[in-house]
Amino acid sequence: MSPPHLLARIRRQLSLALLALALPLAACTSAAPAPPLYQQLGGVENIEAVSRAMIQRMSTDPRTKRTFDGINLRTLSASLAAHLCKVADGPCVYEGETMRNAHADLGLGGSEFETVVQILRDELDRTGVSQAAKNELLRRLAPSRRDIVTADR
Ligand code: HEM
Known part of the structure; x- marks a missing residue:
């Protein structure tokens, strides 16, 4: 695999990993139950x-x-x-x-x-x-x- 392709692949995988981290965090803050x-x-x-x-x-x-x-x-x-x-x-x-x-x-x-x-x-x-x-x-x-x-x- 040539270096530009490799770089693109690494970038894609990094952004997927970030998304995987950010999604549950966002869900956490928006779905926090109201206090009693x-x-x-x-x-x-x-x-x-x-x-x-x-x-x-x-x-x-x-x-x-x-x-x-x-x-x-x-x-x-x-x-x-x-x-x-x-x-x-x-x-x-x-x-x-x-x-x-x-x-x-x-x-x-x-x-x-x-x-x-x-x-x-x-x-x-x-x-x-x-x-x-x-x-x-x-x-x-x-x-x-x-x-x-x-x-x-
Ligand atoms: C949302 C409206 C009301 C709520 C939640 C409420 C709540 C209460 C509660 C919890 C008690 C004590 C009962 C016990 O310890 O056994 C009580 C007693 C009493 N309430 Fe109310 N009340 C309301 C409206 C009113 C109003 C409109 C009045 C008069 C203007 C009133 C006058 C009294 C009196 C004089 C007692 C003592 C009765 C006794 O010890 O013989 N209340 N109320």
Whole structure:
């Protein structure tokens, strides 16, 4: 084989080898799975901070505070954090009631529920959670509306 042909062959084989190396690398970066939702929400720590802020606001906002008399706010925010973390596939253990049982005696109306959803949105925004992660959490919580809202108000 003459030297120019030999050179061309070596070049071809080298570029094939490079391609063989580069393809799996490209596949790796594009197919990396998204982190679990609780991590997209800033992890357990941020979910706890958001829950504390929510309970603080829910228990003082004139539109939502009426059901919080005599409730232990510290215990409630820990329970809310565990619930949200679990809904977001986090490593938390939720030991509280079902949403139906927890809210059964409160006679909550749709407007109270919407206000709480808005408070949750605000707190997720304030802590820099992405729109996509926020919307996914809200999408997962939406079905609980029918268990929580039991009155017209
Ligand atoms: C997406 C909406 C909501 C979620 C995910 C949620 C979640 C929770 C959780 C996890 C608990 C604790 C249950 C337990 O530890 O057994 C709870 C209790 C409670 N929630 Fe909600 N909640 C929501 C909406 C609301 C709304 C709209 C209000 C009132 C405006 C409200 C008021 C309360 C109160 C007062 C308790 C304590 C009940 C008691 O200890 O007797 N919640 N909620």
